[in-house]
Amino acid sequence: xxxxxxxxxxxxxxxxxxxxxxxxxxxxxxxxxxxxxxxxxxxxxxxxxxxxxxxxxxxxxxxxxxxxxxxxxxxxxxxxxxxxxxxxxxxxxxxxxxxxxxxxxxxxxxxxxxxxxxxxxxxxxxxxxxxxxxxxxxxxxxxxxxxxxxxxxxxxxxxxxxxxxxxxxxxxxxxxxxxxxxxxxxxxxxxxxxxxxxxxxxxxxxxxxxxxxxxxxxxxxxxxxxxxxxxxxxxxxxxxxxxxxxxxxxxxxxxxxxxxxxxxxxxxxxxxxxxxxxxxxxxxxxxxxxxxxxxxxxxxxxxxxxxxxxxxxxxxxxxxxxxxxxxxxxxxxxxxxxx
Amino acid sequence: xxxxxxxxxxxxxxxxxxxxxxxxxxxxxxxxxxxxxxxxxxxxxxxxxxxxxxxxxxxxxxxxxxxxxxxxxxxxxxxxxxxxxxxxxxxxxxxxxxxxxxxxxxxxxxxxxxxxxxxxxxxxxxxxxxxxxxxxxxxxxxxxxxxxxxxxxxxxxxxxxxxxxxxxxxxxxxxxxxxxxxxxxxxxxxxxxxxxxxxxxxxxxxxxxxxxxxxxxxxxxxxxxxxxxxxxxxxxxxxxxxxxxxxxxxxxxxxxxxxxxxxxxxxxxxxxxxxxxxxxxxxxxxxxxxxxxxxxxxxxxxxxxxxxxxxxxxxxxxxxxxxxxxxxxxxxxxxxxxxxxxxxxxxxxxxxxxxxxxxxxxxxxxxxxxxxxxxxxxxxxxxxxxxxxxxxxxxxxxxxxxxx
Numbered sequence: 001x002x003x004x005x006x007x008x009x010x011x012x013x014x015x016x017x018x019x020x021x022x023x024x025x026x027x028x029x030x031x032x033x034x035x036x037x038x039x040x041x042x043x044x045x046x047x048x049x050x051x052x053x054x055x056x057x058x059x060x061x062x063x064x065x066x067x068x069x070x071x072x073x074x075x076x077x078x079x080x081x082x083x084x085x086x087x088x089x090x091x092x093x094x095x096x097x098x099x100x101x102x103x104x105x106x107x108x109x110x111x112x113x114x115x116x117x118x119x120x121x122x123x124x125x126x127x128x129x130x131x132x133x134x135x136x137x138x139x140x141x142x143x144x145x146x147x148x149x150x151x152x153x154x155x156x157x158x159x160x161x162x163x164x165x166x167x168x169x170x171x172x173x174x175x176x177x178x179x180x181x182x183x184x185x186x187x188x189x190x191x192x193x194x195x196x197x198x199x200x201x202x203x204x205x206x207x208x209x210x211x212x213x214x215x216x217x218x219x220x221x222x223x224x225x226x227x228x229x230x231x232x233x234x235x236x237x238x239x240x241x242x243x244x245x246x247x248x249x250x251x252x253x254x255x256x257x258x259x260x261x262x263x264x265x266x267x268x269x270x271x272x273x274x275x276x277x278x279x280x281x282x283x284x285x286x287x288x289x290x291x292x293x294x295x296x297x298x299x300x301x302x303x304x305x306x307x308x309x310x311x312x313x314x315x316x317x318x319x320x321x322x323x324x325x326x327x328x329x330x331x332x333x334x335x336x337x338x339x
Numbered sequence: 340x341x342x343x344x345x346x347x348x349x350x351x352x353x354x355x356x357x358x359x360x361x362x363x364x365x366x367x368x369x370x371x372x373x374x375x376x377x378x379x380x381x382x383x384x385x386x387x388x389x390x391x392x393x394x395x396x397x398x399x400x401x402x403x404x405x406x407x408x409x410x411x412x413x414x415x416x417x418x419x420x421x422x423x424x425x426x427x428x429x430x431x432x433x434x435x436x437x438x439x440x441x442x443x444x445x446x447x448x449x450x451x452x453x454x455x456x457x458x459x460x461x462x463x464x465x466x467x468x469x470x471x472x473x474x475x476x477x478x479x480x481x482x483x484x485x486x487x488x489x490x491x492x493x494x495x496x497x498x499x500x501x502x503x504x505x506x507x508x509x510x511x512x513x514x515x516x517x518x519x520x521x522x523x524x525x526x527x528x529x530x531x532x533x534x535x536x537x538x539x540x541x542x543x544x545x546x547x548x549x550x551x552x553x554x555x556x557x558x559x560x561x562x563x564x565x566x567x568x569x570x571x572x573x574x575x576x577x578x579x580x581x582x583x584x585x586x587x588x589x590x591x592x593x594x595x596x597x598x599x600x601x602x603x604x605x606x607x608x609x610x611x612x613x614x615x616x617x618x619x620x621x622x623x624x625x626x627x628x629x630x631x632x633x634x635x636x637x638x639x640x641x642x643x644x645x646x647x648x649x650x651x652x653x654x655x656x657x658x659x660x661x662x663x664x665x666x667x668x669x670x671x672x673x674x675x676x677x678x679x680x681x682x683x684x685x686x687x688x689x690x691x692x693x694x695x696x697x698x699x700x701x702x703x704x705x706x707x708x709x710x711x712x713x714x715x716x717x718x719x720x721x722x723x724x725x726x727x728x729x730x731x732x733x734x735x736x737x738x739x740x741x742x743x
Contacts, residue, residue, distance in 0.1 A: 084704050091707075108707075112707035133599075141599075143598040143599050143600055145599060150696070150701055150704075151704035156407040156408060156705065159407055159408050159409045159419035160407075160419070169409075170411050171408075171409050172690055173690040173692065173696065174690055186492055186518060187498075188518050188519055188609070189519075190599045
């Protein structure tokens with residue numbers, strides 16, 4: 001009986017592990033769709049609209065990769081994953097790439113055998129409380145009840161923050177952002193904590209967003225980025241350089257509006273020419289054709305366009321560029337050269 | 340011909356393994372077990388190879404590293420600096436608490452509903468029928484979520500209990516029902532409280548002796564003692580006397596609103612209440628059916644015979660029907676207890692920190708040791724179930740038909 005159980009578990013793991021042997025790029029091409037692990041629903045980052053079409057900041061990166069590899073930004077199958085299941089799903093080959101507000105940490109990169117291929121959003125953990133509580137600093141939260149998504153880095157940061165400041169709290173673990181939102185609004189917890197971008201996105205969906213404040217403390221560094229399985233370097237290159245392309249395109253002034261015009265004939269800027277395939281063979285080096293960048297930019301636009309369209313200050317989420325501005329504007333976005 | 344005059348005890352030939360009915364089954368069993376072994380070896384080998392290909396080894400060292408997360412309901416002290424193993428232990432204790440309390444409440448409700456369903460009162464029996472069918476035929480997870488939603492949405496927030504708020508505490512300001520849980524008074528053990536507890540335990544043991552004595556006396560002389568009243572008296576009086584004689588050493592710490600939450604008292608969290616109630620209500624429906632089946636299994640003749648001997652209905656139930664019905668009820672009751680214990684792993688749905696949420700949830704997630712964590716989890720549930728069923732089997736052998 002006991003043996004059966006052990007072997008059953010091993011069999012399950014064995015079968016799951018067996019599925020990820022071939023190169024991910026070949027799998028994606030053979031399947032004709034990209035399986036993108038995404039959030040179960042976080043406004044502005046990844047959420048289906050009224051027609052069931054997924055939209056958002058993270059979703060755009062999935063679509064960009066699909067446009068690069070398959071030529072069709074719509075050829076993406078979005079697999080909603082909870083914070084608990086995401087890495088297991090990726091490791092088991094259920095998704096090709098995980099773009100789900102996942103923080104790049106040492107242990108995930110090494111021990112979990114995952115590869116983070118860059119940062120698409122520089123975030124930090126914050127706290128949201130109701131304005132009527134009259135709290136102005138996270139250090140005043142002694143004894144508060146805190147809703148926290150279980151299985152996240154924020155769970156560990158939270159424990160550290162309260163321990164270091166020598167104040168107590170009561171954690172209320174929730175499985176998803178939606179559940180956390182419901183608990184917080186029902187008043188079952190005083191504080192909701194997650195990445196500040198997530199707090200802003202959640203607050204944007206509230207009936208009265210003005211009744212809630214995000215406290216000034218940023219208690220952690222949360223570089224969020226796309227994740228692939230360790231060891232499949234060709235696929236990792238494609239994911240990483242698609243992200244770099246979006247960032248470089250903004251820096252070089254390539255937009256969805258002017259990309260066709262810039263790609264029609266070589267321009268005065270050699271890097272633009274190399275990216276858009278009018279000079280050199282950069283696409284072939286990754287196993288793609290030379291128009292891959294044109295397809296990506298015309299499908300989703302550059303990083304700045306993606307940001308402004310989904311989470312920028314004109315949207316309900318209303319995030320400022322902050323750290324996520326180009327390095328030329330005092331931000332941290334810095335794509336390596338396309339050469 | 341040599342073959343025809345062969346002696347009856349001829350030498351063993353290899354072909355007999357296939358053609359001789361005496362050996363054939365043995366051959367088939369040996370071949371089948373070799374095939375099963377090969378399959379298992381292949382599975383283990385495949386797992387290990389594939390894990391190695393993913394760069395993952397199998398190691399339980401993660402259990403001794405720092406957990407880094409906090410757990411709200413702790414029966415033993417736990418901080419984020421303790422190990423994953425201790426986090427697992429905290430989770431195990433939380434699982435056991437909800438399982439034990441769930442089994443007790445499910446049994447009480449189940450027996451009540453099962454007996455009432457046999458009531459001659461049409462309304463009562465139909466109502467119980469509706470209860471059983473509604474509980475049995477909907478998924479447990481739905482009941483957990485319903486109870487949880489009611490507890491969080493329909494109860495007031497702690498701040499409503501402030502001056503001028505719309506909520507107030509009940510039972511002489513000792514119990515507060517809020518959307519974060521029910522806050523109840525906590526006993527404060529002062530000096531001499533150990534003596535009171537000791538007196539209480541002694542009187543409980545005394546009740547058992549009293550009952551044994553009453554039975555012997557009745558068998559010898561036919562006189563009946565008022566056992567119920569004497570037991571009740573023994574239960575309360577000595578402990579109360581000791582309590583007041585020692586100057587009321589056991590006090591109560593009432594919950595008080597301070598800061599964001601109530602402080603003092605014991606917080607019974609909503610997640611616990613939701614899980615406990617839903618598990619009990621759900622399982623009680625199955626137990627009710629077991630009880631009803633057990634009672635119906637005793638033939639009407641038993642009742643009639645007992646009436647003919649002059650026993651009153653409640654004595655008939657107590658002395659004739661129930662002892663026989665228990666034999667039918669106990670074995671399926673064991674599997675209901677096991678079900679309840681295993682179903683408690685749905686705790687994650689409401690954020691109750693049982694072993695599935697700590698070891699099987701956060702720990703796995705923070706360390707990436709899915710296979711190891713799930714193996715440990717499986718072994719824990721297996722061992723727990725085996726212990727429960729062995730205890731229940733012990734009880735079952737106590738009540739089952741004694742063949743003399």
